[in-house]
Amino acid sequence: MLIIDLGITGLPGNYIIYLVTRPYNVDHMVEVKNAGIEGDGWFVTINGELALTTDREPAQFGSYDANKDASEDAALGRLNGELYVNDELGWAHAALGFNAVINVGNEWRLRVKAPMDPLRNTPHNRALVKAVSDDDVVAELRNWDSISERSFSVLINGSVIGDILHQSIANLVMLWDGGKITPGPLIYHLFWIRDGSYMATALTMSNLTDMGRAVVEELLRRVDTSGYFKAVDFEVREYDANGQVLWAVSKYVQLTRDYDALRRWYPMIRRGVEWLETNREVTGDESIRGLLPPSWSAEDTGPWTTITGTICGP
Numbered sequence: 001m002l003i004i005d006l007g008i009t010g011l012p013g014n015y016i017i018y019l020v021t022r023p024y025n026v027d028h029m030v031e032v033k034n035a036g037i038e039g040d041g042w043f044v045t046i047n048g049e050l051a052l053t054t055d056r057e058p059a060q061f062g063s064y065d066a067n068k069d070a071s072e073d074a075a076l077g078r079l080n081g082e083l084y085v086n087d088e089l090g091w092a093h094a095a096l097g098f099n100a101v102i103n104v105g106n107e108w109r110l111r112v113k114a115p116m117d118p119l120r121n122t123p124h125n126r127a128l129v130k131a132v133s134d135d136d137v138v139a140e141l142r143n144w145d146s147i148s149e150r151s152f153s154v155l156i157n158g159s160v161i162g163d164i165l166h167q168s169i170a171n172l173v174m175l176w177d178g179g180k181i182t183p184g185p186l187i188y189h190l191f192w193i194r195d196g197s198y199m200a201t202a203l204t205m206s207n208l209t210d211m212g213r214a215v216v217e218e219l220l221r222r223v224d225t226s227g228y229f230k231a232v233d234f235e236v237r238e239y240d241a242n243g244q245v246l247w248a249v250s251k252y253v254q255l256t257r258d259y260d261a262l263r264r265w266y267p268m269i270r271r272g273v274e275w276l277e278t279n280r281e282v283t284g285d286e287s288i289r290g291l292l293p294p295s296w297s298a299e300d301t302g303p304w305t306t307i308t309g310t311i312c313g314p
Contacts (some may be wrong), residue, residue: 031090050116060097070095197248227275
């Protein structure tokens with residue numbers, strides 16, 4: 001669950017704060033066919049599922065399809081007032097506008113709660129994601145403190161390097177979702193082997209070894225009967241996936257010396273290596289010998305497959 005506790009302070013006056021949801025991704029891997037705003041609790045729904053709620057009633061609202069842009073309307077100081085929109089292109093989104101009144105010495109606050117993955121729009125789930133309480137905020141701060149205490153830290157005379165590192169680790173942890181990890185909400189909310197292997201290693205190097213191990217185990221669970229590691233949660237074959245997984249495993253063990261985990265993982269590792277040996281080019285032009293054949297993604301045609309897939313892996 002993502003909790004945003006927004007505090008606004010500044011010169012006294014009346015301001016408008018806009019909260020705009022966007023399509024989950026621009027590649028249409030998840031199409032947003034409809035977006036809506038339910039006024040009885042000021043929930044924003046995406047494809048009929050709960051996406052977020054706020055603790056304040058908006059003064060403006062609007063839902064948009066691909067032909068209109070809520071950001072543009074917000075810049076002009078107005079939203080269209082539509083509760084729901086259906087979008088054939090799959091780019092529907094919604095926006096809420098709030099009147100932020102700041103008096104002398106006063107702070108205006110807005111709290112938002114959003115599930116990391118949308119929830120079915122049921123009474124139980126509506127109660128679950130309803131407005132954020134002080135207890136929610138305190139619990140979330142304690143959770144972050146517990147993570148920060150375990151993570152890698154640097155202190156150099158009062159320089160900003162330590163703060164930058166702390167923020168980077170926080171950004172990484174926010175994308176960790178119970179074992180899965182995603183490249184970022186502004187890219188796509190999918191667990192992808194290519195990104196996940198790097199991010200698992202970053203978590204481990206940050207001393208968050210339990211989170212790093214969970215991602216590595218999720219990577220390994222993606223091996224199929226042939227020994228191929230499924231790159232992403234839809235039907236695409238990316239032939240650098242096996243090398244990426246094997247690299248992530250090797251980095252985890254190198255950093256943690258967790259040889260018990262390595263022994264447990266060995267059957268899946270062996271299958272992945274055998275798949276590489278079976279599928280790489282062994283005859284023909286010497287310039288491509290040892291490479292895997294080109295696949296769906298352009299990244300697979302470069303040297304990464306050679307280095308990781310056929311050298312590091314076996």
